[in-house]
Each structure stands twice: as structure tokens, then as C-alpha cells.
Amino acid sequence: MRLIIAECSVDYAGRLSAHLPRAKRLLVMKADGSVLVHSDSGSYKPLNWMNPPCTVSVLTPSAEQALVGVQQVWQVQQAKTDDVLMISIFEVLSDISHELGDDPGLIKDGVEKHLQELLADQLHLIEEGASLIRREYFTAIGPVDILLRDANGSTVAIELKRRGDIDGVEQLTRYLELLNRDPLLAPVRGIFAAQEIKPQARKLAEDRGIECLVLDYDAMRGIDDGRPRLF
Amino acid sequence: MRLIIAECSVDYAGRLSAHLPRAKRLLVMKADGSVLVHSDSGSYKPLNWMNPPCTVSVLTPSAEQALVGVQQVWQVQQAKTDDVLMISIFEVLSDISHELGDDPGLIKDGVEKHLQELLADQLHLIEEGASLIRREYFTAIGPVDILLRDANGSTVAIELKRRGDIDGVEQLTRYLELLNRDPLLAPVRGIFAAQEIKPQARKLAEDRGIECLVLDYDAMRGIDDGRPRLF
DNA sequence: TGATGTATCTCGGCT
DNA sequence: AGCCGAGGTACATCA
Numbered sequence: 001m002r003l004i005i006a007e008c009s010v011d012y013a014g015r016l017s018a019h020l021p022r023a024k025r026l027l028v029m030k031a032d033g034s035v036l037v038h039s040d041s042g043s044y045k046p047l048n049w050m051n052p053p054c055t056v057s058v059l060t061p062s063a064e065q066a067l068v069g070v071q072q073v074w075q076v077q078q079a080k081t082d083d084v085l086m087i088s089i090f091e092v093l094s095d096i097s098h099e100l101g102d103d104p105g106l107i108k109d110g111v112e113k114h115l116q117e118l119l120a121d122q123l124h125l126i127e128e129g130a131s132l133i134r135r136e137y138f139t140a141i142g143p144v145d146i147l148l149r150d151a152n153g154s155t156v157a158i159e160l161k162r163r164g165d166i167d168g169v170e171q172l173t174r175y176l177e178l179l180n181r182d183p184l185l186a187p188v189r190g191i192f193a194a195q196e197i198k199p200q201a202r203k204l205a206e207d208r209g210i211e212c213l214v215l216d217y218d219a220m221r222g223i224d225d226g227r228p229r230l231f
Numbered sequence: 232m233r234l235i236i237a238e239c240s241v242d243y244a245g246r247l248s249a250h251l252p253r254a255k256r257l258l259v260m261k262a263d264g265s266v267l268v269h270s271d272s273g274s275y276k277p278l279n280w281m282n283p284p285c286t287v288s289v290l291t292p293s294a295e296q297a298l299v300g301v302q303q304v305w306q307v308q309q310a311k312t313d314d315v316l317m318i319s320i321f322e323v324l325s326d327i328s329h330e331l332g333d334d335p336g337l338i339k340d341g342v343e344k345h346l347q348e349l350l351a352d353q354l355h356l357i358e359e360g361a362s363l364i365r366r367e368y369f370t371a372i373g374p375v376d377i378l379l380r381d382a383n384g385s386t387v388a389i390e391l392k393r394r395g396d397i398d399g400v401e402q403l404t405r406y407l408e409l410l411n412r413d414p415l416l417a418p419v420r421g422i423f424a425a426q427e428i429k430p431q432a433r434k435l436a437e438d439r440g441i442e443c444l445v446l447d448y449d450a451m452r453g454i455d456d457g458r459p460r461l462f
Numbered sequence: 463t464g465a466t467g468t469a470t471c472t473c474g475g476c477t
Numbered sequence: 478a479g480c481c482g483a484g485g486t487a488c489a490t491c492a
Contacts, residue, residue: 001257001271003234005329015485021335026232028257031271039334040232040262043282045472047337049275051485083485094327098236103270104252106278162468170401198480246470276487280470314470393483431465
């Protein structure tokens with residue numbers, strides 16, 4: 001990994017065109033050839049970048065560029081597409097390199113699937129007397145998140161999202177249409193469950209006779225393992 | 232901006248929990264207090280990070296931590312949420328700081344909105360005799376990109392995408408359904424316009440009687456400002 | 463390998 | 478401030 005602090009301007013051409021005027025910035029060149037251009041603020045997304053695989057060529061500046069003080073031009077070329085990043089360097093303030101080696105990688109815990117497991121374990125949140133048919137009930141058009149039988153013995157399909165958007169309602173609608181063709185299951189009604197449900201999605205769901213259910217993830221997790229989230 | 236190359240392990244707790252085992256990594260601390268943890272590969276997304284506003288406190292390692300060789304523990308605390316990043320540093324290999332100052336920011340060109348403006352100015356691309364009703368025609372379920380009246384006086388709704396996917400067809404279908412309930416507008420037909428249209432999306436659109444239109448952005452821009460895209 | 467769904471999404475625009 | 482849509486989305490999972 002090579003870290004350069006430099007006064008530079010940057011041009012990108014690819015899916016879109018973008019230009020960064022002259023300023024001091026951090027240039028990161030990773031071992032896989034990727035390049036990041038970072039300013040001293042903003043969040044993790046660089047101002048500009050190039051994904052691997054790519055090749056970096058150092059060009060001599062044109063007469064015009066030399067005249068305005070450009071010392072080097074770095075051309076970063078994507079190997080697979082024709083995306084290209086041109087970095088014009090006016091002054092290098094710092095330039096260090098280090099071998100970092102492979103990274104063991106991130107271990108994540110506590111995502112979406114977890115919500116499904118929790119809800120399957122806490123069917124009383126949906127309604128009393130419900131019993132699980134199965135999680136990830138497979139159909140020709142994809143898996144239904146949760147399928148269950150209510151106290152009256154009729155079938156309920158649940159679509160689960162972290163954020164309840166229109167797409168999720170469309171998805172559940174398609175499942176319901178399909179499931180209702182199955183005489184062993186029909187009639188099947190739907191519940192759209194999410195940590196938050198967008199007004200548009202709620203409207204659409206209600207128009208279609210789909211019930212909406214807002215879930216409290218922290219509470220569900222709290223019931224399940226009894227401890228608040230800590231290290 | 233402070234750049235540290237260090238042997239470290241990292242724990243994050245917030246929306247999810249995540250752990251990075253001990254390895255050499257780049258730690259970037261920006262002027263606004265945000266922190267990035269980068270490895271020597273992968274794309275621009277850091278392995279772990281904390282968004283501003285946040286505060287960094289350097290803690291003395293616990294007896295347990297000291298025993299395994301931790302020299303310092305950095306606690307990066309989000310100011311608004313309770314997200315926290317704990318960075319255990321075993322060895323610092325490099326530590327430099329530079330003042331970068333404010334960044335003038337990125338200048339973009341060639342995005343979605345531009346395409347909409349161009350198309351609204353070049354209605355002949357859609358069909359002769361068409362006249363604009365309005366761009367961003369608002370409905371209860373969202374804005375229709377372009378609404379126009381064709382040579383016969385009937386209404387046409389256009390959904391515009393850079394990449395024409397099934398979602399876009401679904402979206403246009405919903406608009407059409409709604410617009411056709413309005414006696415002042417009905418009958419409304421739809422055109423799905425994009426720089427490229429996926430086969431699945433085309434099939435679905437045609438099944439629903441929606442016309443597909445592939446746009447040549449460069450040509451449209453060329454007509455508009457006369458110059459091809461170059462640096 | 464391509465399609466699909468999620469994200470500690472980020473970012474900009476608008477209400 | 479919040480909501481909504483797009484992204485050079487990135488990223489993981491699954492067919």
C-alpha cells in the first residue's frame with residue numbers, strides 16, 4: 001500500500017464524467033492496483049476512485065500541463081471497462097509505502113436473516129394461535145419468508161423486510177397470487193412485516209388487503225437472548 | 232488528516248456487530264473526526280469505519296488486553312447514535328499527519344436528471360408531434376418522469392432509467408394504472424425509455440403494451456451541446 | 463457466472 | 478429535518 005499526500009486535480013471518465021479541481025488530497029494505491037482519492041472530510045466514500053483490476057501508468061505532462069505546474073500525470077486504466085482516472089499531480093507532500101499482507105477479513109453478526117429467525121420463534125407477535133408451516137417456503141418464483149397457519153387453520157404468508165418498501169409489497173403480492181392457486185393452501189392472506197414501513201408501501205398493501213406489521217428488532221432480540229447489545 | 236499503519240484488531244457495535252482479527256491495516260482519521268480502517272485490497276469501501284460526527288478517546292488497555300500485547304485502545308464513539316468502534320493497537324508502524332484544508336468538491340456530469348432534461352427537449356426522439364405536459368408529473372405514488380400529449384391528443388407517460396430493469400416497468404405500470412383512473416388524462420399509454428433495456432424488462436413491458444425506447448445518451452448530448460465527451 | 467436482495471449503504475434533491 | 482430515488486452503488490448469496 002502506497003500513501004501519497006499531494007496537491008492534485010483529478011478527472012474521471014466512465015459511466016459519468018467527473019472533475020476534481022486542484023487541492024491537497026490523500027491518494028491511496030492498494031496492492032491490487034486500486035486507487036482511492038480522499039479529502040479530509042466526508043464519510044467513507046472517496047471523492048474518486050478506480051476499482052481493481054486496473055493499471056497505473058505515469059505519464060510526462062503535456063507542455064500545457066507543465067506550464068500550469070503539473071509534475072506528473074497518473075493514468076489509472078480499468079482493465080475490463082474503458083473507465084479511466086487521470087490524476088494530475090502538482091506537488092507531492094508525502095509518499096510512503098508499506099506491505100500489509102492479506103487481511104483475515106470481517107466477521108459480521110446480527111443481520112436480516114436473524115430477524116426472520118427471531119420472528120419465526122415469536123409467532124405470537126403476529127397473532128395468537130399461529131403455528132409455523134416453515135421458513136423459506138419455496139415457490140417457483142422464490143422463497144416466501146415465513147408461511148404459517150393461523151388459529152382458524154387458514155394459511156398466512158409473511159414477507160419480511162428491514163425497510164418496508166413498495167417492492168416488498170409487489171413481491172408478497174406475487175407470492176399470494178401463486179399460493180392461492182394451490183388448493184391445499186388457499187385461501188392465503190398476506191402480512192407485510194418490517195422494522196419500518198414506508199407510507200406508499202403501506203397504502204399499496206392496504207389497497208390489496210395485505211396487513212402491515214411493524215417490528216421492533218431490539219425488543220425481539222431482547223426477548224430472545226435477554227441481554228442488551230454490548231461487546 | 233492522520234494516517235496510521237498499524238497492527239490492530241477492530242470491533243464495531245451499532246446496527247450490527249462486527250470484528251476484525253489482528254492484522255496490519257491503514258487507519259485514516261479525518262479532520263471531521265471520522266475514521267476509516269482499510270486493508271490492502273478490496274474496493275473503496277473500508278473494512279470498518281465511523282461516520283462523523285464522532286469523538287476518539289485513547290484508553291489504556293485492560294490488564295487482559297495488555298497481556299496479549301495491546302498497546303493502545305482507541306474508542307471511536309458516534310455523537311448521535313450509540314455506535315462505537317474499538318480499535319486495539321498492537322504496534323504502530325507509521326504515523327503521519329497533514330493539513331489538507333477544505334476540498335472544492337466533485338463536479339459531476341452525465342447523470343439521470345440530465346437525461347430527463349435532454350429527452351424533454353428532444354421529444355421528436357419519442358415521436359413526431361408530441362408536446363410536453365410536464366417533467367416530474369406528481370402523483371400519489373410518486374413522480375412520473377415525463378408526461379406528454381401525442382399528435383392525436385392522447386396522453387403518454389414516460390419512465391426513464393439509465394438501465395432499464397424490471398423494477399422500472401413495474402413502476403411505470405403502477406403510474407399508468409393510476410393515471411388511467413383520471414378521466415382528464417385517460418387513455419394513457421406508457422413508454423419505457425433507457426440507455427439499455429434488459430431482455431426481461433423488455434418482455435414484461437411488451438406483454439403489458441408498454442413501448443420500449445433505447446436512448447443514445449452521447450448522441451442526445453451531442454445534439455444538445457455539440458461536443459463529444461473528452462477531457 | 464449471472465441474477466437477486468441487502469447495506470453501519472452514501473449522496474443529492476426536495477418537501 | 479425527513480423522505481425518496483439513484484449510484485461509477487458494493488457486497489453476499491444463490492440458482
